[in-house]
Amino acid sequence: MADVSFLKDKPVAVLGAGAVGKAQAGDCALAGQKVRICDMEPYASKTLFGVDKGIRFYGQQLNLYGFNREGLAVMDKVTTSVEEAVKGAGIIIITTPSVGHRPFFEKLIPHLEDGQFVHIFPDNYGSLLLRKMMREAGCTKKVVVGGWSSSPYGSRVDIKGGVILPSIRVYYRAITLRGAALPMTDQEAFLESAKYMGSMGAVINGDGAEGGETVMDIGFSNVNPVLHCPGTILGVSTMENYGTIFGQNKYDFSIYTHAYCPSISEVQYAFYQEEVALAKAMGVGIQHFEKRQFFSRENILGPEYMGPDYEIPFEQLDEIQIGTGPFTMENRYITEDIPVGCHMYHELGKKFGVKTPVVDSMINLASAILQRDFYATGYTLDYVGMGGMDKAQILDYLHEGKLPE
Structure with a gap:
């Protein structure tokens, strides 16, 4: 089994502050991790509103094994700078819809560091796009890249009167997800690294992560x-x-x-x-x-x-x-x-x-x-x-x- 235990002492960077991003960031923070959350304009002024004071994480969180976390999740850093968010991070979690992959990847690639792990939720062919863009940019950093068939939650951001609040309602938690690395030679390390994301708690303590047969499997399994x-x-x-x-x-x-x-x-x-x-x-x-x-x-x-x-x-x-x-x-x-x-x-x-x-x-x-x-x-x-x-x-x-x- 790949030894990625060094990740336990590394901050987690979450790119994107929508429903999936706020849920992942809040859950990781409640699990005791240092979390940097980042979004870019023109969305950040709304999606990051109030997040510097914490994200309220709550909801039914229905799952077979009753896994539950809730509370006010305090971020280590709230930023609109991808560089600032990922510097020194062990795991980088991409949570944006597909339309956000390219603009985020353009900002991310120049600041990737050897030994980092990139997890894309859901993958939606983002791992393929990121590897392609890395080649085009001449980036040779030794990073592990992979994606998942879905988000670990069903979640919705609270919006009142058009205002996006710094709170996230989680109505169910996944107990299993299917993931794969690109290339598959990184699969063992990729799946092992999921144990160092607090947001995968219900999966790791549930039926576990299931390895897909390439990232195209993950695309079909979404x-x-x-x-x-x-x-x-x-x-x-x-x-x-x-x-x-x-x-x-x-x-x-x-x-x-x-x-x-x-x-x-x-x-x-x-x-x-x-x-x-x-x-x-x-x-x-x-x-x-x-x-x-x-x-x-x-x-x-x-x-x-x-x-x-x-x-x-x-x-x-x-x-x-x-x-x-x-x-x-x-x-x-x-x-x-x-x-x-x-x-x-x-x-x-x-x-x-x-x-x-x-x-x-x-x-x-x-x-x-x-x-x-x-x-x-x-x-x-x-x-x-x-x-x-x-x-x-x-x-x-x-x-x-x-x-x-």
Whole structure:
């Protein structure tokens, strides 16, 4: 087993101060770690408001084993400087949506130090992009880079009257997550380093971290596209009528609680089968789910924090998800999961000869609803540094870090 015990005495840097960033930073601080949290303008003036006085970390934190932390989490440093945040840090946690990866990576790469570990939550092909940008910048620092299939939490920032408060509500904690390093030669050290992130407490003390078979496995195992895209698109009438003709509070809406139904589950399972076919054609893994797990209110999200037998029948109300949205189609459930998740599947389908009609239908419908061409703006293999490679070359790169000559 890789010895990364030196990390216990190193500060943790959290880049991004949204829901995932505040949750990770707060949890690590409550676990006794020195935490630097960083966000960049034009967002920092709002996302970092009041954080210098601490982040209130609270919520139900539902999980199978009852792991819980709460309190006022005091940061070691609050900054808009990536350089200041990562200097001397052992672990760097990237928590921004995909749209924030490139601007953060541009600031991060010049200040990387040998021996640092970069964890991306969720990965969303960020590890591939970071390695590509490091090559382009001539960066040869010996760092471990990898990503995870999801965040360790379901969390929401408290917003009142348009003001982002320095508090985070955590309504569930993952007890297992799937992660992988790029290249896979760093896998053992990467997974071991997760034990030195307080934010992984419920995972490490739960069912543990599961090693994926390359970062492409992590891309396929990210449940967001298969959950969010069919749920939001096919449930859009419920969402847009909620709080109007339905009479309820618009901001109590959740696709899990109010939109999911057996017909949407059929679409989600068909979507997943296309992911499985892509992973097989590519020669990488994917997290396994039984068909029955798609047919409940929590769908395949539930096992992440309550184990494989957790099911809420459609006849019951899913109270934990009330108020989690989305409340508009202009939401990351669409604006991130379509161009990043779905479009990458579309591109891989073309490359490996796998038909993806359900995935493509999500792109087509989202493009029509939001009146923009997600095919034109979506992630490509070129963008993440694998354009022009054949299957064998891609696998060599993912496993060994070898680039074609």
